Every structure is written in C-alpha cells, then in structure tokens.
Amino acid sequence: MTPAIEFKSVTKTFSKRDGTVQSVLDDVDFSIPAGKTTVIAGGSGQGKSVTLKLVLGLMQADSGQILIDGKDVTRARGRVLEELRMQFGVLFQGAALFDSLTVFENVALPLRERTRKTEAQIKEMVGYSLEQFELAGHEEKYPAQLSGGMQKRVGLARAMQLEPAIMLFDEPTTGLDPVMTQEIYHLFARTQANFGFTSVIVSHDIPKIFNLADQVIILDNGKMDVFGSPEAIQWSEKPHIQEFVKTTMGDIYQSHLVEK
Numbered sequence: 001m002t003p004a005i006e007f008k009s010v011t012k013t014f015s016k017r018d019g020t021v022q023s024v025l026d027d028v029d030f031s032i033p034a035g036k037t038t039v040i041a042g043g044s045g046q047g048k049s050v051t052l053k054l055v056l057g058l059m060q061a062d063s064g065q066i067l068i069d070g071k072d073v074t075r076a077r078g079r080v081l082e083e084l085r086m087q088f089g090v091l092f093q094g095a096a097l098f099d100s101l102t103v104f105e106n107v108a109l110p111l112r113e114r115t116r117k118t119e120a121q122i123k124e125m126v127g128y129s130l131e132q133f134e135l136a137g138h139e140e141k142y143p144a145q146l147s148g149g150m151q152k153r154v155g156l157a158r159a160m161q162l163e164p165a166i167m168l169f170d171e172p173t174t175g176l177d178p179v180m181t182q183e184i185y186h187l188f189a190r191t192q193a194n195f196g197f198t199s200v201i202v203s204h205d206i207p208k209i210f211n212l213a214d215q216v217i218i219l220d221n222g223k224m225d226v227f228g229s230p231e232a233i234q235w236s237e238k239p240h241i242q243e244f245v246k247t248t249m250g251d252i253y254q255s256h257l258v259e260k
C-alpha cells in the first residue's frame with residue numbers, strides 16, 4: 001500500500017542571523033502509513049512544526065522529495081498544490097481561529113468554502129461537532145471570549161469538519177485539562193475507528209499520547225528515528241533515545257490501548 005506521506009532524503013536548513021546555518025532536517029527518510037496514527041515527538045525547536053509545514057507545502061525543502069499518496073508536493077504549485085492540501089485537516093500549534101468570526105462560523109468555514117451544503121445541513125453538522133467537543137451553547141461567542149482549551153477544541157472541530165483523509169495535529173491537547181485531554185484522545189480513537197483516516201500528531205504529552213500511536217517518530221538534532229510501536233522505543237540502544245525514554249516515559253513503561 002502506498003504510504004500516505006513519504007519523506008525521501010529531505011533536508012531543511014535555516015540561515016541564522018549570525019551567518020551560521022541551522023540544519024533542522026538532515027537527510028531524513030520516513031513514511032507515514034495510511035489509516036494509522038503516527039506520533040511525532042522531540043524537544044522544543046527540533047523541527048516538528050516545520051515537518052508539518054513541509055508536508056503541506058507551506059515551506060519548501062532544500063532538497064529531497066515529499067510524497068503525498070505518491071505525488072510529489074515539493075514540485076506542486078497552484079491548483080495541484082491546492083488539491084493536495086484539500087486532503088488534509090489541520091490543527092496548527094495555537095488554534096489559529098478567525099477572531100472576527102463566531103465559534104459557529106469558524107467551524108462552518110470549511111463547509112462553506114469547500115462544499116455546497118445548505119444552511120440547514122451546515123447547521124446540523126456544525127451543531128453535531130460542537131456537541132462532540134463540548135462546545136454546545138458557545139456558538140455565538142468569539143474566540144477572544146473563550147479559554148485556551150476551548151479555542152483548541154474549536155480548532156479541532158474545524159479541522160475534522162470535512163472528514164479529511166489525513167489529519168495533522170500540532171499539539172492538540174496542550175493547555176487542556178487532564179479530563180478534557182483524555183476525552184479528546186477517546187474522540188480521536190473513536191473517529192479514527194469510524195473513518196479510518198491517517199493521523200499525524202505532534203505531541204509532548206508522553207507517554208499518554210502513545211496509547212493512540214501505531215508508529216512513533218522521534219526527531220532529534222536533524223535526524224529521525226522511526227519506531228513501529230511505542231514499546232519498541234525502550235529497546236533502542238541509541239543513547240539519546242534511552243535518555244528520552246528515561247525522562248519522558250519513566251523506567252517501566254507499559255502501553256495499553258485506548259478504549260474505543
């Protein structure tokens with residue numbers, strides 16, 4: 001089966017003000033299997049968000065190929081790029097809502113822009129997802145009137161509105177309380193079981209997020225280590241991975257599946 005996303009020898013650098021070059025991705029290869037959940041972990045500033053922006057063609061790689069369903073996004077422009085992007089539901093780090101639109105209008109936006117649904121259909125779909133994210137009753141509020149956690153949930157509701165083939169979540173639960181975090185995870189697990197989309201989740205919520213993961217990618221110093229299961233991480237002999245396990249997962253780690 002063609003992977004949903006594939007990076008082949010991708011390099012991404014930034015020139016810094018002092019004239020030095022920062023290598024964020026150094027000749028990395030990985031693939032994201034379709035219909036599965038991949039978690040990307042790694043320290044702050046290691047390039048997790050940059051990786052997602054490369055996938056969407058919002059940033060250009062210096063070299064290498066990035067394939068979405070077998071099509072090279074690094075060469076795509078204009079309409080082709082638009083069409084590639086249509087397959088994605090995206091939650092950027094920070095909810096990135098439109099301040100001048102209400103909660104209802106923020107969530108309705110993808111339906112208005114990309115479908116021909118009637119007003120009644122939109123009302124029903126948005127109402128249903130606001131309920132799922134425990135936002136019922138807040139339809140008419142503006143983002144500035146919401147807590148950070150609520151904004152995040154509006155962003156999630158919007159990202160999932162079109163039932164996209166691939167979901168990219170950048171820190172979907174940062175700023176949410178533990179109960180809401182758990183509920184969002186259950187919702188992910190359930191929605192994925194129902195729709196079978198591919199999801200890529202960047203998260204610091206380790207080890208909890210690993211309950212959702214089929215594959216884990218750890219990004220460190222421009223290199224990626226790919227693990228076929230969260231458990232496999234602890235068998236790595238690489239010192240920086242062992243350090244990661246110790247600091248984020250504790251000495252004994254057991255994974256259990258999220259109840260669906």
Ligand SMILES: Nc1ncnc2c1ncn2[C@@H]1O[C@H](COP(=O)(O)OP(=O)(O)OP(=O)(O)O)[C@@H](O)[C@H]1O
Nearest residue numbers: 014015024042043044045046047048049050051093
């Ligand atoms: N547009 C840009 N111009 C220059 N440098 C950039 C740009 N975007 C990102 N960087 C640099 O690339 C590195 C990786 O950034 P990125 O945002 O991907 O980190 P991250 O892994 O998502 O971190 P965090 O966990 O804090 O969100 C950082 O050192 C950052 O300063």
Ligand SMILES: [Mg+2]
Nearest residue numbers: 048049050093
């Ligand atoms: Mg980031």
